[in-house]
Amino acid sequence: MTIKTLFPIRERALLAATALSLTFSLSPALAAGDEVIVYKDPNCGCCGKWAEHMRSQGFKVKEIATPKMGEVKREAGIPTALSSCHTAKVGDYVVEGHVPATDVKRLLAVKPKIVGISAPGMPQGSPGMEGPFPADRYEVVSFDEKGVITTFARH
Numbered sequence: 149m150t151i152k153t154l155f156p157i158r159e160r161a162l163l164a165a166t167a168l169s170l171t172f173s174l175s176p177a178l179a180a181g182d183e184v185i186v187y188k189d190p191n192c193g194c195c196g197k198w199a200e201h202m203r204s205q206g207f208k209v210k211e212i213a214t215p216k217m218g219e220v221k222r223e224a225g226i227p228t229a230l231s232s233c234h235t236a237k238v239g240d241y242v243v244e245g246h247v248p249a250t251d252v253k254r255l256l257a258v259k260p261k262i263v264g265i266s267a268p269g270m271p272q273g274s275p276g277m278e279g280p281f282p283a284d285r286y287e288v289v290s291f292d293e294k295g296v297i298t299t300f301a302r303h
Contacts, residue, residue, distance in 0.1 A: 182207075182238050182239040182256060183207075183208045183209070183210060183238075184199070184202050184207045184208065184209045184210070184236050184237075184238050184243070184252075185209075185210045185212065185236060185237045185238075186198070186199050186202075186209060186210070186211050186212065186234055186235075186236045187212050187214055187217065187220045187234060187235045187236070187237075188211060188212070188213055188214070188217070188233070188234040189213070189214070189215065189217055189233065189234075190213040190214070190215060192233050192234065194233060194246070194270065194276045194277055195211075195233055195234040195276065196211065196276075197275070197276035197277075197278075198234065198246050198275050198276030199211050199276075200276075201248075201249060201275035201276055202249050202252070202275075204249075205249035205250075205253070206249075207238075207249065207252070217233075217234075217235070220235050221235055221244075224237070224242045224244075224263075224264070225242065225263050225264075225291075225293070226242065226244050226264075226266070226291075227291055227295060227297070229268065229297075230244055230245075230266040230268045230289065230291060230297070231244065231245075231266075231268065232244050232245025232246065232266065232267060232268060232269060232270060233245065233270060238252055238255075238256065239256055241255055241256075241262070241263070241264045241265070242263055242264030242265075243255075243264055243265055243266075244264060244265070244266035244267070244268075245266055245267040245268065245269070245270065245274075246267045246270060246271060246274035246275050246276050246277050247265055247266065247267045247274075247275075247288050248267075248274065248275050248288070248301075248303065249275065250301075251265060251288050251300060251301045252265075254301075255300075260290065261292065262290045262291060262292045263291055263292055263293055264290070264291060265288050265289065265290050265291075265300050266288065266289055266291065267286060267287075267288050268289065269286075271283075271284040271286035271303075272284045274286060274303065283303075285302070285303065286302075286303055287299050287300075287301065287302050287303070288300045288301040288302075288303070
C-alpha cells in the first residue's frame with residue numbers, strides 16, 4: 149500500500165498543506181534555536197506574563213531579574229522614546245517591551261539590518277498586558293544603529 153491508495157488526492161493535499169503550515173508557523177523560533185533572555189525589574193509582574201507568552205509560542209526563555217534596568221537599556225541601545233518595562237535579547241536582536249511572539253518570529257525569519265524592535269510603553273491588550281479593559285491599538289517599531297525608527301507591525 150502507498151500513501152496514494154490510503155488517502156484520496158484531496159486528503160493528501162490537505163495533509164500536505166497542514167504540514168507546511170505547521171512547519172512555517174513554528175520554524176522561525178525552532179529553527180533559529182534562539183533563546184530569549186529577558187531582563188526585568190524584580191517587582192514587575194507583566195514581564196513574567198510576557199515571558200510565558202513567548203514560551204507558549206515555542207521559545208526557550210530565561211528570565212533575569214535586575215534592579216539596573218536603565219543600564220540594561222542603555223547597553224542594549226534602546227532609544228528612550230521606545231522604552232518599556234523589560235528588555236530581551238533574541239539572537240542578534242533586542243526586543244523591547246510587550247512585542248507579540250509573531251513579530252519576533254518574523255524578525256528572526258526576515259533578519260533585517262536593525263538593532264531590534266519595540267512595543268513602546270505598555271500597550272493594554274499586548275502580550276503580558278491583557279486585562280479587563282479594551283485592548284489598545286499599537287505599533288511595534290524597528291530601530292537601527294542610526295536611530296531610524298520604522299513601523300514593523302500594527303496591532
